Amino acid sequence: MPLSRNALIAGAVLLVLAATIGLFLLLPRNARPGASSGKLSVAATFLPVADIVRNIGGADVDIVTLLPPGASPHTFQPTPLQVQQLQDVKTIFAIGHGIDDWSLTLAQNKPDIEVVTLDKNIQLRHAADGSVDPHYWLDAANGKIMAQNVAAELSKLNPSHAADFNRRFQTYASELDALDTQIRILFQGKTQNQIVAHHDAWEYFAAAYGLKVDGVLEPVPGRDLTPRELAALENTIKQDNIKTVFSEPELSSQLLLPLAKDTGVNIVNLDPEGGSNGIASYRDILFKNAQTIANNLE
Numbered sequence: 001m002p003l004s005r006n007a008l009i010a011g012a013v014l015l016v017l018a019a020t021i022g023l024f025l026l027l028p029r030n031a032r033p034g035a036s037s038g039k040l041s042v043a044a045t046f047l048p049v050a051d052i053v054r055n056i057g058g059a060d061v062d063i064v065t066l067l068p069p070g071a072s073p074h075t076f077q078p079t080p081l082q083v084q085q086l087q088d089v090k091t092i093f094a095i096g097h098g099i100d101d102w103s104l105t106l107a108q109n110k111p112d113i114e115v116v117t118l119d120k121n122i123q124l125r126h127a128a129d130g131s132v133d134p135h136y137w138l139d140a141a142n143g144k145i146m147a148q149n150v151a152a153e154l155s156k157l158n159p160s161h162a163a164d165f166n167r168r169f170q171t172y173a174s175e176l177d178a179l180d181t182q183i184r185i186l187f188q189g190k191t192q193n194q195i196v197a198h199h200d201a202w203e204y205f206a207a208a209y210g211l212k213v214d215g216v217l218e219p220v221p222g223r224d225l226t227p228r229e230l231a232a233l234e235n236t237i238k239q240d241n242i243k244t245v246f247s248e249p250e251l252s253s254q255l256l257l258p259l260a261k262d263t264g265v266n267i268v269n270l271d272p273e274g275g276s277n278g279i280a281s282y283r284d285i286l287f288k289n290a291q292t293i294a295n296n297l298e
């Protein structure tokens with residue numbers, strides 16, 4: 001049976017990764033950049049994870065963010081650059097549940113690396129197909145639990161700084177509590193609570209802040225609606241008097257413009273994963289997206 005194109009590409013990526021790791025192992029340890037800083041070197045798969053780790057690790061931790069700006073974690077394929085970035089790293093912090101499972105591929109190639117997901121003690125939601133919805137960071141209460149998980153893991157990796165990690169966690173937890181209140185204030189007095197989004201990222205956010213996801217253009221990342229599903233979504237939009245469809249700068253869909261034409265909705269960009277203009281921290285992800293959503297609800 002012939003190998004699929006995807007299998008061939010995956011094989012080629014693995015070969016390049018393996019070759020790159022081999023070259024790095026040949027370098028003397030002190031020739032590798034960052035090896036002598038004396039800090040804990042960790043990696044994070046993408047921005048919200050990296051920023052939470054930064055808030056807890058402070059000056060005691062060097063953090064590599066693996067996902068390049070503008071890329072989607074859902075569809076990212078690691079390159080030799082990510083392997084190179086991991087040379088002194090023993091821990092990759094990740095979300096898990098499919099969104100950044102490419103971190104597991106990276107770890108497979110370097111046996112001393114552990115991937116730590118931040119979902120412990122988080123009440124995970126399930127998508128319609130039964131899979132776990134990985135967008136759990138889009139709720140400030142979950143952000144606090146993630147931060148606590150980071151503090152626990154960093155304390156394990158560097159027990160002599162456990163008090164610092166826990167002190168930073170306490171500070172950050174109160175900041176996230178305040179943020180949670182600010183977001184609730186944004187939605188006070190809104191008569192409309194239904195949103196339609198391009199990518200199915202907002203269920204945790206909606207559940208936390210009293211909204212309802214009325215429909216999405218991509219129930220599964222990279223798969224558009226069938227014509228019948230699109231017709232149903234257009235009906236929902238008209239019935240529920242939806243004025244805005246929330247998309248994202250890096251997403252494209254053949255359906256977005258026809259949908260806007262058929263229903264008269266505006267297309268407004270959100271950024272649940274961070275990194276686009278002005279969304280540079282975990283708190284920005286929550287607050288600025290909340291502001292954009294609130295500004296477009298009646």
Ligand SMILES: [Zn+2]
Nearest residue numbers: 074135199201
């Ligand atoms: Zn997503």
